[in-house]
Amino acid sequence: MTLEQERPQPQRSEARRAALSPQPNVIDVSVIVPITMPGAHVRQVVESMARELERLERSWECILVFDGVRGKAWAEAAELVQRFPDKVRSIGFQQSFGESVCLSGGFEQARGRIIVTTPQYVQVDPWELGRMLAELEAGADFVTPWRSPRIDPRLNRIQSALFNWVMRRIIHARFHDLNCYFRAFKREVLEELTIYGDMYRFLPVIAYRQGFKVVETKVRHLQEWGGAGFFGLGVYVRRVLDILGMVFLAKFTLKPLRFFGVLGGTLVVLGGSVLTYLFYLWLAKDEGLYQKPLFLVALIISVLGVQIIGFGLVGEIIIYTQARNLREYRVERIWDSRTAPDADARNDDQHRPRSA
Amino acid sequence: MSAAVEISVVVPVFDEEQNLVPLQAELAAALNGLGEPWEVVYVDDRSRDGSLATMLRLRDADPHVRVIAFRARAGQTAALAAGFDHARGNILVTIDGDLQNDPADIPKLVAELRRGHDIVAGWRRDRHDGWFLRRLPSRVANELIRRVTGVEIHDTGCTLKAFRRELVHNLPIYSEQHRFLPAMSRSTGARISEVVVNHRARRFGRSKYGISRLVRVLLDLLVIKMVTAFSQRPLAYFMLLTVPFLLASGVFAVDCLKNWEQLSLDNKWGRGAVIVYGFLFMLCCFFLGLGLVAELAVKASGMHGRRARRVIMSSPEPQGRAR
Numbered sequence: 001m002t003l004e005q006e007r008p009q010p011q012r013s014e015a016r017r018a019a020l021s022p023q024p025n026v027i028d029v030s031v032i033v034p035i036t037m038p039g040a041h042v043r044q045v046v047e048s049m050a051r052e053l054e055r056l057e058r059s060w061e062c063i064l065v066f067d068g069v070r071g072k073a074w075a076e077a078a079e080l081v082q083r084f085p086d087k088v089r090s091i092g093f094q095q096s097f098g099e100s101v102c103l104s105g106g107f108e109q110a111r112g113r114i115i116v117t118t119p120q121y122v123q124v125d126p127w128e129l130g131r132m133l134a135e136l137e138a139g140a141d142f143v144t145p146w147r148s149p150r151i152d153p154r155l156n157r158i159q160s161a162l163f164n165w166v167m168r169r170i171i172h173a174r175f176h177d178l179n180c181y182f183r184a185f186k187r188e189v190l191e192e193l194t195i196y197g198d199m200y201r202f203l204p205v206i207a208y209r210q211g212f213k214v215v216e217t218k219v220r221h222l223q224e225w226g227g228a229g230f231f232g233l234g235v236y237v238r239r240v241l242d243i244l245g246m247v248f249l250a251k252f253t254l255k256p257l258r259f260f261g262v263l264g265g266t267l268v269v270l271g272g273s274v275l276t277y278l279f280y281l282w283l284a285k286d287e288g289l290y291q292k293p294l295f296l297v298a299l300i301i302s303v304l305g306v307q308i309i310g311f312g313l314v315g316e317i318i319i320y321t322q323a324r325n326l327r328e329y330r331v332e333r334i335w336d337s338r339t340a341p342d343a344d345a346r347n348d349d350q351h352r353p354r355s356a
Numbered sequence: 357m358s359a360a361v362e363i364s365v366v367v368p369v370f371d372e373e374q375n376l377v378p379l380q381a382e383l384a385a386a387l388n389g390l391g392e393p394w395e396v397v398y399v400d401d402r403s404r405d406g407s408l409a410t411m412l413r414l415r416d417a418d419p420h421v422r423v424i425a426f427r428a429r430a431g432q433t434a435a436l437a438a439g440f441d442h443a444r445g446n447i448l449v450t451i452d453g454d455l456q457n458d459p460a461d462i463p464k465l466v467a468e469l470r471r472g473h474d475i476v477a478g479w480r481r482d483r484h485d486g487w488f489l490r491r492l493p494s495r496v497a498n499e500l501i502r503r504v505t506g507v508e509i510h511d512t513g514c515t516l517k518a519f520r521r522e523l524v525h526n527l528p529i530y531s532e533q534h535r536f537l538p539a540m541s542r543s544t545g546a547r548i549s550e551v552v553v554n555h556r557a558r559r560f561g562r563s564k565y566g567i568s569r570l571v572r573v574l575l576d577l578l579v580i581k582m583v584t585a586f587s588q589r590p591l592a593y594f595m596l597l598t599v600p601f602l603l604a605s606g607v608f609a610v611d612c613l614k615n616w617e618q619l620s621l622d623n624k625w626g627r628g629a630v631i632v633y634g635f636l637f638m639l640c641c642f643f644l645g646l647g648l649v650a651e652l653a654v655k656a657s658g659m660h661g662r663r664a665r666r667v668i669m670s671s672p673e674p675q676g677r678a679r
Binding site for chain 2: 314
């Protein structure tokens with residue numbers, strides 16, 4: 001079952017769709033596997049992907065990116081590289097940089113038209129890959145999975161559902177499962193992005209924001225790593241910060257003063273009005289000023305407000321001075337003048353008759 | 357089109373399907389009359405009607421036309437920025453896609469630009485829009501903008517403008533601030549002029565502006581004014597901001613010193629004056645710190661270097677330009 005995302009923008013017109021043709025890359029599919037644990041099931045993952053892609057008759061390659069870990073997985077990878085020469089490659093980072101950097105690093109090496117990322121164990125039925133690729137060929141730019149039904153313990157499911165629900169509320173992108181990394185997308189999606197930190201998790205949301213067509217598809221959940229129960233407190237704090245960061249970046253990147261100004265301005269108005277009232281009592285009614293705790297509180301609030309506005313100002317200055325480097329727009333396609341020497345004649349004029 | 361392009365016209369388009377064909381015809385008529393190589397760059401900001409298809413047909417029919425399509429809707433300012441980034445001409449002309457500007461004015465703008473100006477703005481002296489919803493807010497906004505920025509332009513909101521290429525390529529264009537391009541470039545010594553242009557009533561489609569824009573424009577104006585000033589000398593301006601707080605903290609410091617013998621956290625001097633003085637002084641230090649950070653940010657951006665280059669580039673009078 002496929003859920004097409006609702007988009008604020010209209011669907012691509014036929015002209016738009018027809019004009020966007022894939023780039024001629026050598027390979028159909030590049031599978032990128034970030035490996036963060038020495039006990040990763042590298043062999044199973046690569047073998048299942050290879051089997052599936054051979055069955056689907058796609059040319060493929062697999063890039064294993066070791067995020068500062070070695071161990072058993074590293075030995076397995078070496079063996080796989082021997083077994084599939086020219087197909088499997090492995091990259092090892094000297095230290096851990098996180099999955100986002102693994103993906104970026106893998107992507108730099110990838111030659112495929114389509115990029116598939118998969119977790120380091122067989123989490124989802126490999127058979128779903130065919131459906132996801134078909135989805136991409138039907139016009140989607142990004143296919144994100146939705147494990148349904150999930151097979152991990154109930155407590156984990158509740159936590160995950162809560163996280164996804166909050167994300168849906170806040171950023172209004174209707175994805176049900178941002179925590180499953182078995183994803184397939186077109187090369188173009190990553191060509192415009194530098195991803196870092198925890199952006200890996202939010203990749204479908206980011207792609208959707210960039211105007212790509214993101215499709216969610218239900219997949220069969222096979223197994224889950226990690227025990228039941230609660231994560232450490234740090235994990236939850238990080239998650240909340242992630243969400244805040246996403247919201248801030250999405251809404252206010254180019255208008256820091258609007259964000260900080262509203263926040264700080266509210267505080268200043270609040271503290272300022274209390275202070276004015278207290279000064280009035282002091283001057284007109286000769287009531288004590290310094291003795292009142294309210295005076296202190298109002299003072300602190302106003303000072304805080306002024307400081308927050310100050311931050312906004314610095315943010316605005318940074319944006320202003322960097323504005324030439326920030327592109328606010330994403331170009332989907334450029335049609336150069338018809339007779340220009342560098343006109344893109346390859347995939348362009350074949351479906352429209354030349355008039356001259 | 358192997359000859360270098362002299363004039364690039366940038367047209368941001370959002371839902372202007374019916375206007376595009378007549379617009380292109382008028383542009384072609386006006387620009388062919390100049391006898392110089394030209395191009396039109398249409399930037400489609402994800403129109404919901406058939407605008408993109410129409411643009412592509414225009415491109416097939418006329419080798420002067422180039423089309424840029426956005427992947428996601430980004431707004432008029434971004435569309436102009438994209439057009440500027442991809443235009444090839446030495447002179448960049450911006451014009452609305454709604455036919456309210458008259459392409460026949462473009463030669464006038466170009467001639468004025470060549471008289472030695474860096475920016476020529478159009479002035480719609482006789483506007484054909486609703487008085488209350490469009491013209492009154494515009495009058496107010498323009499008067500304020502003129503006062504605040506000191507740039508003597510009557511009509512900042514008019515999209516029909518001509519720019520010298522070197523100037524535009526160093527200007528920060530972001531958010532919704534395309535209308536302030538002349539104001540922003542003034543601090544760099546750009547020579548700005550204006551020309552009265554024809555303004556026509558809307559024939560097709562519908563306006564995408566409203567009165568709510570006025571408030572936002574004014575807020576933007578404030579920000580622009582502040583940021584352009586601050587980014588010149590951030591530390592100095594932040595120090596200026598500390599002055600009121602420093603003065604106030606001085607008052608309280610004197611208050612404290614007068615009652616030096618009684619100074620203790622148990623009486624009113626301790627609880628009041630010392631605390632107030634402490635907070636105000638802290639704020640001063642905070643602003644100084646922010647000023648230093650801002651100074652770093654500006655320095656790291658290399659903006660001052662770009663500005664120096666720009667002044668040098670635009671200083672010779674452009675009269676002798678090869679035509």
